[in-house]
Amino acid sequence: GDSVTQMEGPVTLSEEAFLTINCTYTATGYPSLFWYVQYPGEGLQLLLKATKADDKGSNKGFEATYRKETTSFHLEKGSVQVSDSAVYFCALSSPGGFKTIFGAGTRLFVKA
Amino acid sequence: DAMVIQNPRYQVTQFGKPVTLSCSQTLNHNVMYWYQQKSSQAPKLLFHYYDKDFNNEADTPDNFQSRRPNTSFCFLDIRSPGLGDAAMYLCATSLPSGGRSEKLFFGSGTQLSVL
Numbered sequence: 001g002d003s004v005t006q007m008e009g010p011v012t013l014s015e016e017a018f019l020t021i022n023c024t025y026t027a028t029g030y031p032s033l034f035w036y037v038q039y040p041g042e043g044l045q046l047l048l049k050a051t052k053a054d055d056k057g058s059n060k061g062f063e064a065t066y067r068k069e070t071t072s073f074h075l076e077k078g079s080v081q082v083s084d085s086a087v088y089f090c091a092l093s094s095p096g097g098f099k100t101i102f103g104a105g106t107r108l109f110v111k112a
Numbered sequence: 113d114a115m116v117i118q119n120p121r122y123q124v125t126q127f128g129k130p131v132t133l134s135c136s137q138t139l140n141h142n143v144m145y146w147y148q149q150k151s152s153q154a155p156k157l158l159f160h161y162y163d164k165d166f167n168n169e170a171d172t173p174d175n176f177q178s179r180r181p182n183t184s185f186c187f188l189d190i191r192s193p194g195l196g197d198a199a200m201y202l203c204a205t206s207l208p209s210g211g212r213s214e215k216l217f218f219g220s221g222t223q224l225s226v227l
Contacts, residue, residue, distance in 0.1 A: 004154075032214060043116075043202055043218030044155070051214070089154070098143050098162060098206065098213045102154040 002027045006090045006103035013080055014111050021075040021106045023064075023090035031092040033057075033066050033073040034100070038087045047075075047088070085110045115139070118203050118219035125193050126227055133188040133222045135203030143213060144186040146178060147202040149221070155202055161186060162208075190224075198226045 007022040025031065032051045036044040048057030053068035062077045073090060090103040116137045125131040135144065143162050147155035159168045161180045175197070177189040190197055200221045206213040 034215075036216075041220070043118075043204075043220045044216070045218065046215050049215065093213050098160060098167075098208055099157055100145075100213055100216055101157075104154045105152070107152075 002031065002092060002094055002099075002101050004090050004092055004101055004103035006088075006106055009087075009105075009107040010109055011106060012109045012111065015082055016079045017110075019075070019077040019080045019084075019108070021088055021090075021108070023073045023075065023103060025071050025073065025090070025092050027071075027092055027094050029095055030068075031094045033064070034091040034093070035062070035064055035073070035075050036089040036091055036102070038089065038105070040086070044089060080108070080110045082110045082112050084108060116203055116205055116217050116219040118201075118222050120222060121220065122223050122225070124225045124227060125190075127195065128192045131190050131193055131224070133190075133201050133203075133224070135186045135188070135219055136184050137186075137203075137205045137217075138184070139205055139207070139217060140183060141205035141207045141217070142183075143206045143208060144180060145204040145206070145216070146176075146186070146188050147204065149200040149202055158188070193224070193226045195226050198224055200224075 003026045034049045035047040037047045048059040050057040050066035056065045087105045093100045145160040146158045149155040158172045179187045203219045204216040
């Protein structure tokens with residue numbers, strides 16, 4: 001079945017450091033790919049998405065590129081802020097159904 | 113603002129005592145979902161409704177039931193909660209496009225404790 005694997009956390013960075021969170025997926029067909037973010041005490045919210053190969057999703061300085069050849073969707077940000085501290089979830093949604101499959105999440109701590 | 117609202121935010125129940133969690137939405141979305149999220153784990157889909165059509169995940173225990181009386185409301189019933197059912201329960205909605213869900217809108221969740 002479909003699945004998502006993302007790097008384990010926690011990831012601890014200093015403010016203004018470069019962030020990469022790795023995500024790979026297994027799916028039949030051509031899934032849509034997502035990054036969701038969960039701030040403390042809140043539900044998940046969509047950060048960015050990409051719907052086909054080579055698409056780049058971007059939002060709030062975060063970027064991720066849909067790489068079909070490596071089945072990856074790594075999240076990057078050039079300069080993190082303390083306010084980016086949260087849990088980040090990679091996810092996919094396959095055609096022909098309405099299920100979104102999530103990875104286990106990566107907790108990010110950003111120190112001032 | 114249109115949103116997904118879950119009540120209560122925290123729920124404490126006793127082992128074996130039935131409990132109901134509530135979710136409402138003002139987005140008028142066709143699909144509503146219930147996810148279970150345990151600490152440091154991925155949200156796990158329990159079931160979803162497409163309009164009135166109920167879709168249960170194969171590994172969702174029979175102890176978990178759901179009701180959707182209308183478009184706006186969806187309930188999660190746990191008939192006999194066990195200690196292992198303590199978790200965050202997340203309600204989400206979506207408006208499908210192209211035969212799939214492109215974006216989920218989540219509520220803030222209900223944290224369930226079982227004593």
